[in-house]
Amino acid sequence: MVLTEVLRRKIEEMPRFWKRVLLIGFDVVTLIVALWASYALRYAVWWPDISPERVFLALLAPAIAIPIFIRMGLYRAVIRYLPDTAIWTILKAMAIATMIWVILVFLMEMSGRGIVPRSIPFFYFALGAALIGGSRFTTKIILSHGTGLRRDERPVFIYGSSASSVQLAQALRGNGNRFIVGLLDEDPGHHGRDVGGYRVYNPANLPRLIEQYGVQEIILSLSTISADRRRSVISKISGLGVKIRTVPDISDLVDGRYLANQIREIEIDELLGRSFVPPDPQLIDSIVKGRVIMVTGAGGSIGSELCRMIVQWKPECLVLFEANEFALYKIERELAGLTRCPIVPFLGSITHPGRVNQAIETHKVDVLYHAAAHKHVPMLEANALEGIENNVFGTLTVAKAAFEAGVGHFVLISSDKAVRPTNVMGATKRWAELIIRQMALEAERHGTGQHFCAVRFGNVLGSNGSVVPLFKQQIAEGGPVTVTNPDMTRYFMSIQEAAELIVQASALSVGGDIFLLEMGEPVRIGDLAENMIRLAGFTVRNDENAHGGIEIRVTGNRPGEKLFEELFYDMANAMATQHPKILRADTKLADHDDVLQALQALKAAVDTKDEQAARATLFRFIGLEFPPSSTT
Known part of the structure; x- marks a missing residue:
């Protein structure tokens, strides 16, 4: 040796x-x-x-x-x-x-x-x-294949022993600084054999193999197995202190591109257990193709993903409405390289009626997705008046402008925090839902044929201000990872899936709908933090591992935070639609005069900068006490 x-x-x-x-x-x-x-x-x-x-x-x-x-x-x-x-x-x-x-x-x-x-x-x-x-x-x-390594080489196992796995191993030998120790396969018939010149090992022996060869990374080449089996494999190896990465199926790669360039980190949404339902092209085509689409908050996480998806379905024109100059510049540049349809950037706030009217009327908007909102819970607790001004009256401004301009479809992007809210953010979203329902009633009374609806869902992975990017940053910095309460649960879905379902839900609207996206099982925040630490190749510092890994530090609940979130006021009233991931809430339209009167009272409190009165009106109208009596 x-x-x-x-x-x-x-x-x-x-x-x-x-x-x-x-x-x-x-x-x-x-x-x-x-x-x-x-x-x-x-x-x-x-x-x-x-x-x-x-x-x-x-x-x-x-x-x-x-x-x-x-x-x-x-x-x-x-x-x-x-x-x-x-x-x-x-x-x-x-x-x-x-x-x-x-x-x-x-x-x-x-x-x-x-x-x-x-x-x-x-x-x-x-x-x-x-x-x-x-x-x-x-x-x-x-x-x-020697036992020694160059100084810059990282020992790596490839999980899988298919032809794609061997091709990946061969590509990695000439690309980058990874040293392939061998392949992993659960089939006992392959153990100890050489496939393509690489020894196949039993994954059950991984802890010993990792220590013996100093393995720092495991690359999954398992694209052909079921999602459940894939999650099981990831769960088994995620706590071994090595980085886990994956590659797409060889058949999905463009000819001539190296497999090594397709290696990526395992995303946390691959462990959520969500079943994938392909989008219905007829639904998307019916609401997007050949239409003028406008997205407010187009530079935000949800808004920008909506734009990326919409341009793929050949709209006549896409209008980007955004208050943040750099965010608007960034998404406009990105979309210009993805499509040939006209991309129109509009810089302005949803609280300015003139600017909103100009954007809608100039281009004769057919479909409007209202994603602009302040969403950070603790930030709105500290800035309640701004949250009300933007989320409630900004929504009212955009909805009125859409109604008066004859926009055919108006879609509000809502939140699960609107259900029995205990914070300003959730309460303002509930008000926004009621405003949209009221606009739907106005459209019905006047026989305009316009469709106003809201789409309610939970957290999206990787969105601005969400917990996942924060955890990633803290892990990259070596910790600690901070959680307010490890037993807190939240619903999660990927941004791409949320955007697809929002567009499909809007095609199902008959007016006044509140659509609920099926979010799967809620995720415990403590488990989310642990999984992200392990996927990054670290161990969790706890009583059993007191001297290594990354610590999870509990900081306590923040103002307005709930221990768990809900998607329904009454689960029994949720009705199925033609899409298995989209439900419709069986709701009655709110009384027009009550909403108008409540808006007047809320507007008076905001204009006089009376935050206490504004908070009281905000929660009282939706049937809740102020201040909230519990944070659960």
Whole structure:
């Protein structure tokens, strides 16, 4: 083992020029030895007679072969990454060199006189090819599969032993600084076997293998197995203190692109247990294609994802309405490279009626997705008047402008925090829902045929201000990861899935609807933090691991936070739709006069900057006490 490591290090440190010189010199000696061995085999003696003619032929053999080897590229290849198919090039080069050598032997009339028996060329070809090819592949094994590693190499296991796994391993050998220790497969029939030159190990032995080989990373090549099985594999290996990454299926990759470039980190949404339902193209097409679409809050996390999805379905025009200049610039630049449909950026606040009216009327908007809102719970608790102004009266401004301009479909992006809210953010979202329902009633009374609806769902992974990016940042900084209450539960879904379901829900609207997106099972925040720490390749510091890993620090509930969230006021009233992930709440439209009167009272409190009165009105109208009597 020590000798192999020393030899490996010496070869790696040698300049490329001297490596080629060494290889050519080795081949010269090897070919001479092959010819000598051929005579030894022919005469069955260790030391055949050495005549001047035989010495000349021994020197002639490498003089013929080396130029052929150079011409056929045997000295251009990097031995560490030598492909298995190189054996055919070696055999071809050796066959040509042998034939030329035989021709010269005949021309010099050395054949048949005891100098070169007829069997010698066959022995020479076989031994030369074996020694030349064997030396190269032995060196490759020492360099690529030895027990030692270069200083910059990271030991890696690939989970899976399919053809895609082997191709990934081969791509990684020549790309980056990963060293493939072997493959992992749960099939007992594969354990101990070599697949594509890599040993297959039992995943049950991973803790020992990780310690033995110093493995720092496991790459999953399991795209063909079920989602449940994939989650099971991730759960088993996520607590072993190694980074877990994945690659897409080989059939999904564009030809010519390296698999190594497709490696990515495991996303936390892959552990949520959510079943995937492909979007219904008819629903999306009916609401988007050929229409003028406007998205408020277009630079935010939900708004920008809505825009990315909408442009793929060929709208006539997409209007981006955003108050943040840089966010608007960023999404407009991104979308311009994704589509040929016109992208119109509008810089303005939803609380400015003139700017909102201009955006809607100038381009004759057909469908409006209202995603603009202040959403950070503690921030709105500290700035209640701004939250009410933006979320309640901003929604009223946009909804009125849409109604007056004859916008066919208006969709409010709501939140599960609107159900029995205990904070300003949730209460303002509930008010926004009631405003939209009231607008739907107005549209029905006037027979305009307009559809106003709201889509309510939980947290989206990776959205601005959400807990997941915060946890990622804290883990990257080495911890601690802070949670307010580890027993707190929240619903989560990916931003992409949320955007798809929002658009499909809007196509199902008949007016006054509150759609509820099926969010699966709620996730315990403490478990979320632990899973993210483990997926990053760290361990959790706790009583059993007091001196290592990343600590989870409990900071206590913040003002207005609930221990759990709900999607329904009454689960029994949830009705199914034609989409399995979209439910419709069976609600009655609010009385028009009550909403108007409540808005007037709320507006008066905001105008006079009376936060206490504004909070009281905010919660009283939706049937809750102020201040909230509980944070649960």
